[in-house]
Amino acid sequence: MSELVFDLLSWVLLCLGGGFVLIGGIGALRLPGFYTRLHAASLTDTMATILIFSGIMLQAGFSLAALKLLAIMLFLLLTGPTASYALANAALQSGLRPEAEWVGDKHGGDAS
Amino acid sequence: MxxxxxxxxxxxxxxxxxxxxxxxxxxxxxxxxxxxxxxxxxxxxxxxxxxxxxxMGFFRHAMPLRAMLRLPAHWCWLLSEIIKSSLEVARVVLSPSLPVSPCVIELTTTETTDVGKVILGNSITLSPGTVTIDMHENRLLVHCLTRQSAEQLQELEVQRRTALLKIA
Amino acid sequence: MYLVVSIAILVTMVLALVRALRGPTVYDRVLAVNMFGTKTALLLSVIAFLFGRPDFLDLALAYALINLVGVLAVLEFFQNRPLAEQDPGHE
Incomplete structure (x- = not known):
């Protein structure tokens, strides 16, 4: 009985993960401008990674494979934003201006 | 110093x-x-x-163990943020009119250590819809996909949660 | 079910490749390649369970590591160069 519940849950997680991966891919193609595409990539990097890996981990049960999956997931989640930051910062440094509205900081905006 | x-x-x-x-x-x-x-x-x-x-200077930037023990709670909160904001981004990407309103927002942080700043920046980047694009001294530049996500950032919830880790 | 997820990931990899080919700036291409790399790690993990071969997980980890180092190396190469120099197609 509980096995069925686990199976069902993991399929749901996997399907949702697949859906988010697809949405991220579509977003990377549709969105205008480099900086907005970055958001689509971060969607697949975080949400889809969490969903797919937790889905597979439910299938793997308590085993070495599950531990490896957890390690890969943590690695992807920790390095993903670092890579995005490096990418965005390199683009900014090279003079690629975001086509965006500038919003100041409400709370500490007067600091030089 | x-x-x-x-x-x-x-x-x-x-x-x-x-x-x-x-x-x-x-x-x-x-x-x-x-x-x-x-x-x-x-x-x-x-x-x-x-x-x-x-x-590489890994030990210079290492986190105190006590702060590390508080990380899982931070991750749980971050997970709920990620779920909320990725649904928002998915809605934006899938709607035919593509309602993006990109904006750049400058935040100030009170984190004094490098590790604290990295965790703050990465927490912001991890939640879809907001990406840290520059960081110098105690200022962060964050690019937001929609105006709404920028307004959420201005509520300073991320900073408050990161400060709870007490890394310094 | 694993098959459905693998196909979804493969389609996204194709979309990322299309973005990498279309550009327009070099950073779009690097972003697409980075996305392609993380999707490779995901795909390998799914395939490990699709075919019941857990040793594929080691490959997935290796790909995740190589992808990060690769992207950072490419960025190091392009950093601090004006945009016009990098990409002849860019206006």
Whole structure:
């Protein structure tokens, strides 16, 4: 009985993960401008990674494979934003201006 | 500043032992072969990695253990944020009119350590819809996909949650 | 079910490749390649369970590591160069 519940849950997680991966891919193609595409990539990097890996981990049960999956997931989640930051910062440094509205900081905006 | 200098003089033995333990355990789990030759090779590569980490200044930036224990709670909160904001981004991407209103927002942070700033920046980047694009001194530039996500950032929830870790 | 997820990931990899080919700036291309790399790690993990071969997980980890180092190396190469120099197609 509980096995069925686990199976069902993991399929749901996997399907949702697949859906988010697809949405991220579509977003990377549709969105205008480099900086907005970055958001689509971060969607697949975080949400889809969490969903797919937790889905597979439910299938793997308590085993070495599950531990490896957890390690890969943590690695992807920790390095993903670092890579995005490096990418965005390199683009900014090279003079690629975001086509965006500038919003100041409400709370500490007067600091030089 | 003072703290930084004190930390850079010598790595604390606890940090060294902790890293060595983590490296050794991962070697054993990943290799799965326990012959003497491979175990020696494993020990050698763990020590090599530690030397490289030391050269990179890993121990200067290491987090105190007490702050590390508070990380899982931070991750749980972050997970709920990620779910909320990725649904929002998915809605934006899938709607035919593509209602993006990109904006750049400048935030100030009270984090004093490098580790604290990295955690703050990465927490912002991890939740879809907001990406940290620049960081200098105590200012962060964040690019937001929609005006709404920028307004959420201005409520300073991320900063408050990161400050709860008490890294400094 | 694993098959459905693998196909979804493969389609996204194709979309990322299309973005990498279309550009327009070099950073779009690097972003697409980075996305392609993380999707490779995901795909390998799914395939490990699709075919019941857990040793594919080691490959997935290796790909995740190589992808990060690769992207950072490429960025190091392009950093601090004016945009016009990098990409002849860019206006």
């Amino acid at each position: 003072n703290r930084h200098q004190r930390q850079s003089t010598a790595a604390r033995p606890l940090q060294l032992a902790g890293l060595l333990l983590v490296l050794l355990v991962s070697w054993m789990l990943w290799s799965g072969i326990y012959k003497p030759l491979l175990l020696w090779l494993g020990l050698f590569s763990c020590l090599l990695s530690m030397w490289l980490a030391h050269r």
